[in-house]
Amino acid sequence: MGEEMLPKFDYYLDESDPDIVVLRRQDGAFVAAFSALGATREGLVEAAKEDYRKLLLRLRLDEVPEHTAIVDRSGAIVSVNKAWKRFAKDNEADLSKVSERANYLDVCERATGEQSQYAQSFGEGLRSVLSSQEERFAMEYPCHSPTERRWFVGRVKRFADGDSPMALVAHENVTRRKKSVLAH
Numbered sequence: 545m546g547e548e549m550l551p552k553f554d555y556y557l558d559e560s561d562p563d564i565v566v567l568r569r570q571d572g573a574f575v576a577a578f579s580a581l582g583a584t585r586e587g588l589v590e591a592a593k594e595d596y597r598k599l600l601l602r603l604r605l606d607e608v609p610e611h612t613a614i615v616d617r618s619g620a621i622v623s624v625n626k627a628w629k630r631f632a633k634d635n636e637a638d639l640s641k642v643s644e645r646a647n648y649l650d651v652c653e654r655a656t657g658e659q660s661q662y663a664q665s666f667g668e669g670l671r672s673v674l675s676s677q678e679e680r681f682a683m684e685y686p687c688h689s690p691t692e693r694r695w696f697v698g699r700v701k702r703f704a705d706g707d708s709p710m711a712l713v714a715h716e717n718v719t720r721r722k723k724s725v726l727a728h
Contacts, residue, residue, distance in 0.1 A: 555592045610714040619649030673700045695722040
């Protein structure tokens with residue numbers, strides 16, 4: 545998970561025209577314009593949030609080899625990449641529980657079964673990142689299937705500050721490395 549996949553977008557006000565307030569991204573790109581007399585903090589914040597969400601959805605998640613999702617502050621999955629969807633399908637997961645609009649934190653908290661404590665621990669780590677207690681979180685966990693013993697490293701990185709914290713969640717298959725370590 546390279547740092548380039550973890551953008552933080554900053555916004556600023558261009559008040560060079562006394563009649564118009566222009567909201568711009570850190571790179572100077574236009575986001576929205578408001579009458580200087582009618583501009584409100586709430587309107588500016590809402591325009592920035594909407595622009596931010598659109599940018600996030602355009603991230604090139606499908607270029608990332610890991611199973612990757614973007615999760616908003618409530619734990620709702622905003623976007624997933626093809627690897628995430630393929631893994632869910634290959635493992636016969638209920639797609640409504642692991643795709644866009646599903647709540648990742650709820651899934652972790654409600655996990656049952658032999659390895660459920662790992663899901664609950666991962667959920668706690670994700671929550672600590674979304675609540676800004678931690679900048680990032682990672683843990684290794686088993687994720688065995690009926691036909692294969694396998695392990696993953698799950699990573700969470702916060703990439704938004706303020707009122708709309710979000711996190712990039714990635715799961716990397718580390719089975720080869722783990723089996724090599726266990727064999728020695």
